[in-house]
Amino acid sequence: MSKTKPIGVNFEELESQCLPHLSVDCVVFGFHDNQLKVLLLKSKFIDEWSLPGGFVGKTETVEEAATRVLKERTGLGEIFLNQFHIFSDPKRSNPGLKPENMKKAGVKLTNYEWLGQRFLSVGFYALVEFSKVDPQPDVFSQTCEWKGIDEVETLMMDHRQILDKALETMRLQLRYQPIGYNLLPEKYTMPELQKLYETILGRELDRRNFQRKILSYKILKRLPERRLGVAHKAPYLYRFDLEKYNQALLDGLSGDW
Amino acid sequence: MSKTKPIGVNFEELESQCLPHLSVDCVVFGFHDNQLKVLLLKSKFIDEWSLPGGFVGKTETVEEAATRVLKERTGLGEIFLNQFHIFSDPKRSNPGLKPENMKKAGVKLTNYEWLGQRFLSVGFYALVEFSKVDPQPDVFSQTCEWKGIDEVETLMMDHRQILDKALETMRLQLRYQPIGYNLLPEKYTMPELQKLYETILGRELDRRNFQRKILSYKILKRLPERRLGVAHKAPYLYRFDLEKYNQALLDGLSGDW
Numbered sequence: 001m002s003k004t005k006p007i008g009v010n011f012e013e014l015e016s017q018c019l020p021h022l023s024v025d026c027v028v029f030g031f032h033d034n035q036l037k038v039l040l041l042k043s044k045f046i047d048e049w050s051l052p053g054g055f056v057g058k059t060e061t062v063e064e065a066a067t068r069v070l071k072e073r074t075g076l077g078e079i080f081l082n083q084f085h086i087f088s089d090p091k092r093s094n095p096g097l098k099p100e101n102m103k104k105a106g107v108k109l110t111n112y113e114w115l116g117q118r119f120l121s122v123g124f125y126a127l128v129e130f131s132k133v134d135p136q137p138d139v140f141s142q143t144c145e146w147k148g149i150d151e152v153e154t155l156m157m158d159h160r161q162i163l164d165k166a167l168e169t170m171r172l173q174l175r176y177q178p179i180g181y182n183l184l185p186e187k188y189t190m191p192e193l194q195k196l197y198e199t200i201l202g203r204e205l206d207r208r209n210f211q212r213k214i215l216s217y218k219i220l221k222r223l224p225e226r227r228l229g230v231a232h233k234a235p236y237l238y239r240f241d242l243e244k245y246n247q248a249l250l251d252g253l254s255g256d257w
Numbered sequence: 258m259s260k261t262k263p264i265g266v267n268f269e270e271l272e273s274q275c276l277p278h279l280s281v282d283c284v285v286f287g288f289h290d291n292q293l294k295v296l297l298l299k300s301k302f303i304d305e306w307s308l309p310g311g312f313v314g315k316t317e318t319v320e321e322a323a324t325r326v327l328k329e330r331t332g333l334g335e336i337f338l339n340q341f342h343i344f345s346d347p348k349r350s351n352p353g354l355k356p357e358n359m360k361k362a363g364v365k366l367t368n369y370e371w372l373g374q375r376f377l378s379v380g381f382y383a384l385v386e387f388s389k390v391d392p393q394p395d396v397f398s399q400t401c402e403w404k405g406i407d408e409v410e411t412l413m414m415d416h417r418q419i420l421d422k423a424l425e426t427m428r429l430q431l432r433y434q435p436i437g438y439n440l441l442p443e444k445y446t447m448p449e450l451q452k453l454y455e456t457i458l459g460r461e462l463d464r465r466n467f468q469r470k471i472l473s474y475k476i477l478k479r480l481p482e483r484r485l486g487v488a489h490k491a492p493y494l495y496r497f498d499l500e501k502y503n504q505a506l507l508d509g510l511s512g513d514w
Contacts, residue, residue, distance in 0.1 A: 056345075056377075120319070176432040
């Protein structure tokens with residue numbers, strides 16, 4: 001940990017440009033090597049990891065703020081963002097991050113009182129194509145990296161709770177909306193799609209039930225090609241029928257009341 | 258409209274006790290006479306209706322703020338509240354409500370600059386038992402009343418958008434969570450339950466499909482009694498099996514992946 005470098009933040013400028021008390025935090029999911037990954041930052045000041053986040057400009061919507069933060073951390077311009085909850089526990093601030101403690105830790109900051117106020121944070125989650133992300137740390141962090149969901153233990157402040165709530169929301173969403181576009185490559189096999197669902201749900205699924213149900217939604221196109229080089233029987237490749245996929249995002253999947 | 262009465266709000270006190278820029282707005286649904294109703298307030302100052310709302314105390318969570326607002330407007334202490342979205346368009350404030358315009362309209366307010374700032378509002382929706390609510394206007398309003406969803410046209414600021422988003426969220430929720438407890442009397446018939454679903458979804462449902470699906474969730478108990486005094490065949494009465502209902506709220510209804 002580098003505790004001596006001054007960080008290049010002008011808090012007077014932040015105060016004049018941003019709303020007080022309000023932040024955004026983003027849970028960015030990617031899928032790689034059959035693992036669900038989340039994008040995290042390692043603090044320069046304390047031995048903790050956090051979610052990418054930022055403040056809200058005085059004339060910005062919270063969506064614009066989150067989009068700006070994600071552009072800075074991932075390099076991606078167009079990201080599907082889902083606002084899912086505002087976290088407002090007055091005790092959510094982390095004493096370790098308080099300006100006075102950062103000062104004690106030798107961090108040179110000027111006019112940083114702003115950072116010590118109470119923040120309520122709007123949580124967003126995003127599903128991105130792993131290979132397209134170029135992770136960039138912010139001024140408070142030494143690195144920005146993908147971590148497997150199963151490797152994540154504690155996080156800074158209430159970020160673990162924000163991550164868990166994002167996962168919970170995504171799991172509920174699996175019940176009525178399609179998922180996978182942006183997380184999978186363009187062409188994939190049925191076992192790969194099933195693995196994505198199993199990873200998000202955190203449990204194994206029955207192969208035949210999964211295939212029957214996912215095909216019943218009519219959002220997939222089976223391609224004439226098969227995946228070659230696989231041990232035994234070569235599996236078919238699928239891709240999403242984007243028109244039907246996008247319609248299902250709007251209408252929901254199981255609208256058969 | 259009474260435009261001359263001074264309103265009893267101490268804005269200096271509000272400023273010292275509440276967070277700037279942040280409010281809560283509540284969409285309170287009730288079911289009565291086979292109609293979905295929403296609780297609205299009629300402004301004292303402009304010819305518009307609005308949702309019940311309020312500000313967030315400096316040491317309150319947004320949930321506590323919404324609970325306090327709803328206790329004041331409905332008299333109900335324990336309300337199932339669902340935080341569903343934060344509305345942050347910088348242009349969402351209504352010029353008609355701006356302090357300078359209220360002053361022009363003859364309203365006596367002191368230190369009301371606070372009210373003219375930008376507000377981001379956290380939307381909540383609540384499902385309540387119609388008959389238990391005792392609607393009470395706030396200091397900005399002349400009345401607080403139930404309105405049928407179909408009667409509501411425009412609302413103050415972006416409150417129509419907040420109402421629509423609450424309805425949309427509740428419709429999606431119908432796909433994976435049970436609904437009806439708090440909205441229906443303790444005992445009800447299958448046609449009454451179906452009517453509730455139809456009202457929320459805004460369309461008619463097939464009687465047999467509805468019955469088959471709702472019974473498959475095993476959240477209902479059929480009672481030995483039947484509803485008497487109905488024209489032809491007396492329908493059975495049902496009530497929710499609360500233990501299973503509450504479990505389904507947590508687990509979701511169609512978890513058969």
